[in-house]
Amino acid sequence: MQQQSIGSFELLTFVQQPHIGLRILCWLFSLVILGCIANEGFINRPDEVQKFCIFNRNQNACNYALGMSSLAFICCLLFLAIDVYFPQISSIKHRKKVVLADVGTSAFWSFIWFVGFCFLANQWQVSKAEDNPLRSGEDAARTTIAFCFFSIFSWAVLTHVSLLRLRSVCFQEEYEELCTQQHTRTQTQTHSHVLSHCV
DSSP: OHHHHHHHHHHHHHHTSHHHHHHHHHHHHHHHHHHHHHHHSEEOOTTOSSOEETTTTOHHHHHHHHHHHHHHHHHHHHHHHHHHHGGGOOOHHHHHHHHHHHHHHHHHHHHHHHHHHHHHHHHHHTOOGGGOTTOTTHHHHHHHHHHHHHHHHHHHHHHHHHHHHHHHHHHHHHHHHHHHHHHHHHHHHHHHHHHHHHO
């Protein structure tokens, strides 16, 4: 029972970290976009067999949303796995590299979703009503656009939080270097003092 309590406390502490909560949010947003496009992103008129993208029949629009949401989904899972392993990384330099990668990746995804939001919103605006007389999938299309918009800010905030983490890791690195230099200087002075007494 004690081990279970400790494990539950560690999991709760892990999830309560700001960057973890934001990463899970980004993961959920990508899952929503992926689900909307995969389930209702392709439609056809009653007199057609072939299905087309709901966004102005532009297959590139749906492919973009599908591809980016899938990659973002995988990326979030990958970094969540790294976050679990992060406390076990003893080297400050390796920690710095991981956080730097997090900053770059988060900024990249914020930009990608900005492009995606503009692209999908534009294609939805110019979509023709006669291409979808039954108005099927419209809620899914609007949800996709909305969560692309939300993803811009969730990844941007994650970038900011990761920058704060990077500042903390850089401080630890500087502190470690100062301690090492101080320790080396102390050893050198002690050795010199011993040698002077021996002479």
